[in-house]
Amino acid sequence: MIIQLKQDISERQKESLIKEVNEIGYKITEVKTQLGDYLVGIGKSDFDIRRIGQKEGIEDIHIVSDEYKLVSKKWKAKPTSIDLGDGVFIKDGDMAIMAGPCSIESEEQIRKVIQHLKDNNIKMMRGGVFKPRSSPYAFRGLGLEGLKLWYELAQEAGIKIVTEVMQVSQIEEMYPYVDIYQVGARNTQNFNLLDELGKVDKAVMIKRGISGTIEELLQSAEYVFSGGNEKLILCERGIRTYEKASRNTLDLNAVPILKAKSHLPVVVDPSHGIGIRAYVPQMALSGVMSGADGIIYETHEIPEKAYSDGQQTLDFAQSALLADQIRKTFAMRKTFALL
Ligand code: PEP
Numbered sequence: 001m002i003i004q005l006k007q008d009i010s011e012r013q014k015e016s017l018i019k020e021v022n023e024i025g026y027k028i029t030e031v032k033t034q035l036g037d038y039l040v041g042i043g044k045s046d047f048d049i050r051r052i053g054q055k056e057g058i059e060d061i062h063i064v065s066d067e068y069k070l071v072s073k074k075w076k077a078k079p080t081s082i083d084l085g086d087g088v089f090i091k092d093g094d095m096a097i098m099a100g101p102c103s104i105e106s107e108e109q110i111r112k113v114i115q116h117l118k119d120n121n122i123k124m125m126r127g128g129v130f131k132p133r134s135s136p137y138a139f140r141g142l143g144l145e146g147l148k149l150w151y152e153l154a155q156e157a158g159i160k161i162v163t164e165v166m167q168v169s170q171i172e173e174m175y176p177y178v179d180i181y182q183v184g185a186r187n188t189q190n191f192n193l194l195d196e197l198g199k200v201d202k203a204v205m206i207k208r209g210i211s212g213t214i215e216e217l218l219q220s221a222e223y224v225f226s227g228g229n230e231k232l233i234l235c236e237r238g239i240r241t242y243e244k245a246s247r248n249t250l251d252l253n254a255v256p257i258l259k260a261k262s263h264l265p266v267v268v269d270p271s272h273g274i275g276i277r278a279y280v281p282q283m284a285l286s287g288v289m290s291g292a293d294g295i296i297y298e299t300h301e302i303p304e305k306a307y308s309d310g311q312q313t314l315d316f317a318q319s320a321l322l323a324d325q326i327r328k329t330f331a332m333r334k335t336f337a338l339l
């Protein structure tokens, strides 16, 4: 059960409401976010909602039986729009493009990518400064200093920054320099990290876990929302299956399912999803057609020289072509009456 509270509810009204709901048999968690305050009740649902519906201070009540509640569409039909400022949004009915290298490598590299993004009217740059690598000997990123440098250059160019946060201690130090905190596939169920990201007022994009179900992704998002942060984006980036011909299996089924279950925007990452450069464009366009609200992909001036994930990274000419095709495919999608 979700009880949306009125802005002006008094402490006394709230206490009385919590007491009554507890008596009915619900355990209540109070959730305060940037956009509203809620009481999330877990318990038996066979009671007459009218019993508390008339109480003062309540905006609305919703019975949601899913494991995830606040991120569910069952109570909020209106899609959540993520506003990054300066007219940059990630939202339903729009097509966000995020592009950039797997890893931030040098000032020269950042400058080149930014120029490429500007030339192609791409407003969000992805890149890792803290890299989760399967091998401890692989390049692990430029760290905070790299992020500061990137931020300076991105600011000048009016480009937003999407970058991965790997641990709780990084959240605060990264805060001034990021627009979207990315939670990587290896951290989707790092519940401490999710709890702490619930306390910040910047957008968080959660990638689906390597072996994570759709339900688990939504539950991870619920952690952040119930911690107080509603600025959430879900990302399908492929899952590990028995198939070895591609790096991961990009589960585009997840897109319409997530869109139906949740009010949060959904982004597709074809680069990690298939892991093979030559096939990234068609999977990106398939992602657009699957109903995604955005595409995130890897690009680098010379992919063969990239410090990480070069095999799935597009060069700038391929990226320019793809960005154009993403927009054209999205325009076409809008003309289809998809059920
Ligand atoms: C990345 O975006 O470079 C990355 C490491 O992604 P994922 O967490 O999806 O593997």
Ligand code: MN
Residues within 6 Å of the ligand: 102, 103, 272, 298, 308, 309
């Ligand atoms: Mn990568």
